[in-house]
Amino acid sequence: MYNPGMSAIFEILGKDAGGRIGRLRTPHGTVETPTVMPVINPNIQLIPPKEMRNFGAEILITNSYIIYRKEELRSVALEKGLHGLLDFDGPIMTDSGSFQLSVYGSVEVTNEEILEFQQKIGSDIIVPLDIPTPPDVHFRRAEEELAVTAERLEAARRLIQGEQLLAGPVQGSTYPELREKAASYLKDLHFEVYPLGAVVPLMEAYRYTELVDVIAASKRGLSPASPVHLFGAGHPMMFALAVALGCDLFDSAAYALYAKDGRYITVNGTYHVEKLNYLPCSCPVCSRYSADELRKADNREELLARHNLYATFAEIRLIKQCIKDGKLLELVEQRCRAHPKLLDGLKELYSHSPWLEQLDPATKGTFFYCGPESASRPxxxxxxxxxxxxxxxxxxxxxxxxxxxxxxxxxxxxxxxxxxxxxxxxxxxxxxxxxxxxxxxxxxxxxxxxxxxxxxxxxxxxxxxxxxxxxxxxxxxxxxxxxxxxxxxxxxxxx
Ligand SMILES: [Zn+2]
Structure with a gap:
């Protein structure tokens, strides 16, 4: 039997536009959404996982395929469990190797093997080995890969039926009709979490118009009561937009990857630390260091990673406050002015106003007109x-x-x-x-x-x-x- 009563696992406490504040129950505790899962690389830990709580993290994500493939990690994980390996006692989601599959074209594990491994090491949210179809492929390829993904997800649903949550990734490339079809098919298999897969290339190329359409199409196919994870989204400048469309979970490898590159995250975009004369933030790192000191610090990468995490979680808290106040769309309109491509995304969001209007509460905080786009609000x-x-x-x-x-x-x-x-x-x-x-x-x-x-x-x-x-x-x-x-x-x- 699948986990009965989706409402018991995910409870919605507040709504604004398509966004919501929710509570997701996992074997290692309850998480308030929307939230970001910091990505933990099991090989290199710039910041110890248990310290992640200090930034506001309630749940982490790591890659079970990396652990599976490396004997010294695998044996510890099998003996002490995933939580013992990472020394973190809160919820942990695991990815399956699908990302590696999308980058290298193949992986040395089957769907069943990686599912059983995630189950054995005690993952809180298990992800099947789906096929992440990239944007712009031929329709036939997207359809064929979707059929393989569907088979693997059905197999996963048969295999994982305990306390652990199972994710059902929605694929379908840049074809909204395929995304919606896939989502409505998966809805009936009753997954506990629905990641929207293979959207990273869209975000990397600032293709926010298509990203909005992919999210909206997938959401239309799913039950509004299900939690949705925008897989690979880690930049806070687009969180508000994605939350307004109904995304509840994000994951950030960006905090560490950007830090490695000397990049400093803000909600208005990213700066290279070499070009920063001032630090426009008051987190503990930016309060303590000047731009010059940060640039020259021996532990620059770690300091940048810490700032990036603070900036990321500050935005999540602001988004949650805006949902409570019924002011989420005002925040979205402000954030989407950070980049013209985000402004395109905002316009696309409001092209879905007939759908958003059905989700939007009938009464909420005072409507602020923030610019011409506001004329198209739900x-x-x-x-x-x-x-x-x-x-x-x-x-x-x-x-x-x-x-x-x-x-x-x-x-x-x-x-x-x-x-x-x-x-x-x-x-x-x-x-x-x-x-x-x-x-x-x-x-x-x-x-x-x-x-x-x-x-x-x-x-x-x-x-x-x-x-x-x-x-x-x-x-x-x-x-x-x-x-x-x-x-x-x-x-x-x-x-
Ligand atoms: Zn800072």
Missing amino acids: EVLRFGKRLDRFNLEGSVIIRTTPVKGEKDYDQILIFKAPFGAFPAEMEEVYPFNAEVPKFPDYEALTTALSNTLKLIELNPQAEFTFICEKEFSHPLIDEINKKAKLVYREDWREE
């Missing part, structure tokens, strides 16, 4: 879909701020971009209590004016007067002028 889309709920009759005035004589009208509507027109009584109600700039940008006006036009058309029995601001310049104003009485504010006279 909350704005939701308002547009519900315009037919308003029944308007008699004389209706639409204005931004109050105008003289408005009390003589049967109904007063407030015009606020990017939403449109809504009854004045709702002004303080979410999302209409939004904080927006005084002068809306073109995108906000487009959405607000087209919603207003739609509202006017839906209520032919009412007589509309639209008080327009002179700063509003948009072709849709002429359309409104054809269906309502349009008066510019400075021309408005009390009637």
Whole structure:
């Protein structure tokens, strides 16, 4: 029998957009998500695994294939267990050698062998030997490899049925339809964790548009109650975006690999330590060392790794706070301004607003308009879909701020971009209590004016007067002028 009751293993405590705060139960303890698993290289440990808790790590990940292949590691792992080998008593996930398979083309172990090995050494989350199909391959190859992966995952599900969690990686290359199909097939096999595989090449090439589509497609196929691991994602600058799409787990080899290269991670991108004159961070490392001292330190690699971990976990904590406050999308919009390719990813995220809208809580923290992309947020889309709920009759005035004589009208509507027109009584109600700039940008006006036009058309029995601001310049104003009485504010006279 597979582990019954997925909700017992993963519990969702809070939501915002597609993001959630969750609790994942493993044999070695419970983990709060979203979180990052620092990757532990069993051969070289720059920072002792048990120290990882000091940075905020609750779960680690290591590679069972590396341990399996090296006799001195394998014998210790079999004798003392994985937790004894790494000297860490919290949850540990193990990878299977799929990564090596993707790099070298072959591995010296079978799916069954590596599964049994992970089981024997006491891994908390076991990963089968799936085929990580890279981006851009021919559709037929992606489909064929997916079939092999499916067989191996079925075998894994039959084999692993105890307390240990089993991961079911979702593959399918850069074909959203294959990702969704694979995900919905795996959903019925009831894995405890769903890694999204082979996305590293997309992240390395800053292909965030496709990354967003891969995540969204996979999520659509899975149950929203399942935890999702974005395999290989370790840079904090894209965590908020991935969390907003519903990713719960990340893993970071980046903290160590970047340190080895002299690279210093921030949420806005990476600096080379040789080019840093100042340290824009206040973690224990950056508080103690100047940029110059850090550069020249004998243990530079270790210090950089420590800073990289602090920066990584600070972002996770901020993301969790934003979910609690209902402000995750504001954070995503800020983060995605760090790089134009991330901005493309943000636009792609909002192309999925109809889907996100179904996941997004109906009420949350005050909506902040952060830029033209905000006009496509799920909350704005939701308002547009519900315009037919308003029944308007008699004389209706639409204005931004109050105008003289408005009390003589049967109904007063407030015009606020990017939403449109809504009854004045709702002004303080979410999302209409939004904080927006005084002068809306073109995108906000487009959405607000087209919603207003739609509202006017839906209520032919009412007589509309639209008080327009002179700063509003948009072709849709002429359309409104054809269906309502349009008066510019400075021309408005009390009637
Ligand atoms: Zn620092």
